[in-house]
Each structure stands twice: as C-alpha cells, then as structure tokens.
Amino acid sequence: MTELRGFYTLWLREVKRYFRDKVRIVSSFFQPFLWLVIFGTGFRFSGQIGELNYQEYLFPGIIGQALLFTSMFMGISVIWDKEFGFMKEILVAPISRVTIFLGKMIGDSTDAALQGTIIFLVAALIGIKVDPLTYFAALPVMLLITFGLVSIGLTIASFMRSLESFGVIQSFINLPLFFLSGALFPLTNPGIPEWLQTASKANPLTYGVDALRTIILGEAWQPLQALHVNLAVLGAFDVIMIIIGTWAFTRMK
Amino acid sequence: MNKVIETFKLTRMFNELTAVDHLDISVEAGEIFGLLGPNGAGKTTTISMLCTILKPTSGTAKVNGFDIVKESRQVRKSIGIVFQDPSIDDRMTGRENLFMHANLYGVPLSEQKSRIDNVLKLVELEDRADDLMRTYSGGMRRRLELARGLIHYPKVLFLDEPTLGLDPQTRDHVWKYIRELKENHDITIVLTTHYMDEADKLCDRIAIMDYGKIIALDTPAKLKETLEGDVVIIKANNLETLSALITEKLGLQNARIINGTVEVTMKNGKSMLPRIVEVATQNNIFVESIALREPNLEDVFLYYTGRTIRADSSRERHGFLAIARRRIK
CATH class of the missing domain: 3.30.70 (Alpha-Beta Plaits)
Structure with missing residues (x-):
C-alpha cells in the first residue's frame, strides 16, 4: 500500500510538472506544426505514397518523433533532481527502487503521450482528417512506445552528472533513431540499400511508427509488419528496458 | 536510559581515506546530540551511514533498535533527515512537497492534512504554503525542510549542518524550532555542525570529531571545564x-x-x-x-587537536561550495 502511494505521488509529480511548464506546451504545438505544414506541404508535391499524400503519410511519423524526443528528454529530470537535491529525498524514502523507477517512468510516459496527443490536435487544426476513435486506439500504442524509450532516457541520465552532457543524447540517439524509423520516408522504397533496411529493423521506433500508421491510416497503409508483430516487438523492448532501468536506479546513490 | 542510536566500530573508507574510523557512540532517547568538527571530519559520512544512504565498510549501528545494514527499511521509517544541501522540488508548492513526503513515508491519508497544517504552523509558513518553492528564500526553504522531516513522526531527526549558509537572524529562528521540537515532541535529534556556538547553544551532549574519530564527548559545560580555567x-x-x-x-x-x-x-x-x-x-x-x-568550544577543540577548527583551508572549501550551492538555488 505504501508502495502504491509512493508510485502515485511520483507519477503525479511528473504530470503536474508537465502542465506547469507552459513554455514547453506552447513549443510542443509549434514544432509539429512546422513539420506538418512546411515540411509536409513541401514534400506533398514530390509525389504520392500509395494512395496517401505525403502530409498524411508524415503525420504518424511526427507522432513517433514527438514520442521519441519527449521520452528521451525526460531523462533530464533525473539529472535535474540529482543536481537540485530532490533525488535524495526520494532515494532515502522507505519505498523500493522498483517503485521509484516505475513511478517516474510511467509519469514521464504519460507526459510523452500527452505530447503525442498534442500532435493529433495540431493535425486536426491543419485539416488532416482524424477520427477521435482513432486517437483512443492509438493512445495505448503511444504509451507502449514511450515506456521503453523513457526507460532508456532515465537509464542514461542515472549515470550522468551534468545537464550539459545530456545533450549528446540528441545527436547520438535521438536523430539516428528518428531517421531510421521510417518516420520521414518509406523504408520500402525501391532502391533503399540493404544496410539502411537492416539498421531500421534493429530500431524499436520503426515498429512503433509502423503500428501507429496501421492504426491511423488504416487500409491506405501497407504495413511493414502485422500489427500484432509490431506490438510484440514493442512489448519485448519495453520489458528489457524497464529491467535495465530498474537496475540502473537500484545502483544510483 | 534508553539508547536510540548505538554504533559498533562503525567504519567507512573511501579508497585509501578512512572517513569514519571505528566509531563507538550511543545517543540517548530525547537528547539533542551534536557532532562537531571541521569540514571533512567525517560528520556527514557518519550521518549518511546512520540514515542508510551509505553502507559502512565495516562495523554497524542500530537506530531505533534496527540494524542499519540489515533492516534499512525500518530504519528509514524511524528517521527524518534534513540534508546539508537543499532537497526540495522548487517547481512544486511547499504544501505539495509536504504531501509528497507524507505519501512516500506512508502517512495515513486521513491524517495527512492535519499533520501538514501542524508542521506548517510550527515553522510559520502557513501563508506561503501554496506558493511555488522557487519563490522562497533560503531560510524559508530550510524551515520547510525541517517541517518535512517531522511529518511522519520520526523517532530520530538528523540535521546535517542545519544552519549552513543562513543569515544570523534565520539561524536564531531555526535554533528556536529545534529547541521547541525537543520540548514538545518525543524525538531525539542528532545534528552536525562546524559552528561552535551552534553546538554550544543547542546540544545536550557533543561529540567532537576529527579525522573520523571522536576525540571528546560530553556536555558542553563539562567539555569546557576540562580546560580548567580562563x-x-x-x-x-x-x-x-x-x-x-x-x-x-x-x-x-x-x-x-x-x-x-x-x-x-x-x-x-x-x-x-x-x-x-x-x-x-x-x-x-x-x-x-x-x-x-x-573558554569556549573553540578552545576545547584546539586543546584536543592542536588546531583551530578553521585552520585547514582545503577542508573548508567543501563547506563553502555547499553555501554557494544553497545561495544559487
């Protein structure tokens, strides 16, 4: 019972902090807006992808991007807490490290999924057709994608001491995962070299983006994998990352 | 008398350095016990071990009857800690910080509100309780941390340099709260300090610590009497x-x-x-x-160590860094 309340309070903290950061919420509207309106419109006239125009195709990819970037960024809160001391308050509390990790991780995942929700709103705003029911079908998949990604961010952050060093994640993890996920271009395009295909298959986000496209675009999308395969890969990825993350938090001082 | 804390050859090494060296002390129920010494003497390391944050290299201790190594969860439930460095979430309000603490320590839901109101009253922060803590002054943050350490009714309250970096007026305030706590609650207080006057005014007994060892342990009055004179x-x-x-x-x-x-x-x-x-x-x-x-405690320290408590400037640096950190936040 104590563990459950500890979990709840840590989860609530992450969510409260998210809603208090007004600047971030505004900027999280603006970025996908740029991608979908400028990038999306620009490429729309470079050709169709099956029956889809590029903007429609890009939309689930940008959700994937937002989930990835937000999830990774959440690690920063761990460094922040270490730097400003609140981590000590959490670590000496009489609750287990598993609870601490899960509370923070699921709190951060909730924030990331909220960020994904914002993209749905932006999409609706610029005239991409989205069924509200589609959103509710996509929500659990969005969470499934974020659990593993947030765990990576938290794990890396638990080893780091300064906010500055966290910046390397942007170049060494975020961008490669983003570019290799098929968020921006179809991985099935003729002529895409073998190495790129292989690399993208090793990227968990590829399965996430594919699952989101299957749910959001429906019949118009030719999936890379069946939905259940995508979900199984994501689930396995989450389990592994959560185990690693819990271990990382157990050894944190 | 009832021993709330007892250490058994408690030792902690950091590589070659012995920070705490075969410590054998005991703290009685209801007293204010001071660990006095220069920065780097091993005070914080001792407290960290008693709070189960650090594992001893050898030896052990009992806090509220529980072993710090084998029963760390029980120890954590029995203690409250006010760290040397700030440890609040300044993006949350004072009251939210207190609620988080109450939940982390399993305070029954039905009692949370009244306990929080009580501790806020104790440290005179009722008016500011719903402001974000980033708008608090250093002294107010310190008081809130003190209040937080009390919500779960700990048997022992550890205060690590409770007034480091505070202005004289706020120090007086904090001292007042600590004395009131001892008088009105069934609580034992262990504090570390390198301020002689703080140890003198607050503590029932003082252990003077240097290079990881206790070099003298008694009431402030008796320690000063050992100097026999003027x-x-x-x-x-x-x-x-x-x-x-x-x-x-x-x-x-x-x-x-x-x-x-x-x-x-x-x-x-x-x-x-x-x-x-x-x-x-x-x-x-x-x-x-x-x-x-x-004679004051400074003289006592000098008498036992041959040095003034501030003599070693390289050791002092750590303390100044902590002050700087607190000021920035």
Missing part, C-alpha cells in the same frame, strides 16, 4: 618571544599564536594578568591589550 588573550608587538617567555618564565605550556594575539589557557587567569605584563615589560615587549574570557 583564556587570556594578549595583543603585543612581539608575539613569538612573548609566547616563548610565557612558557619559560610562567610554566604555562599551551601558549599559541592566533589571529595576531597570544592565547593561553590557565587557572586563576585574573591573578596571572599582572605577572604576564611584568614578564613582557622586563623583556622590552610592549603589551597593547590584555583580556580574559571563559
């Missing part, structure tokens, strides 16, 4: 010669030069004053001023 402070134009003369002619062994004066501890200081001036004048030393005072 401290005489002489300002003169030739300190080295004067100090040597005092040893040679008057047979006083512990003359030392501090801050441009000669200090010497002796029995019957009053009757010795004329003789010191006499010896100085006979040897053509001009005495600018001479004063007499009661």
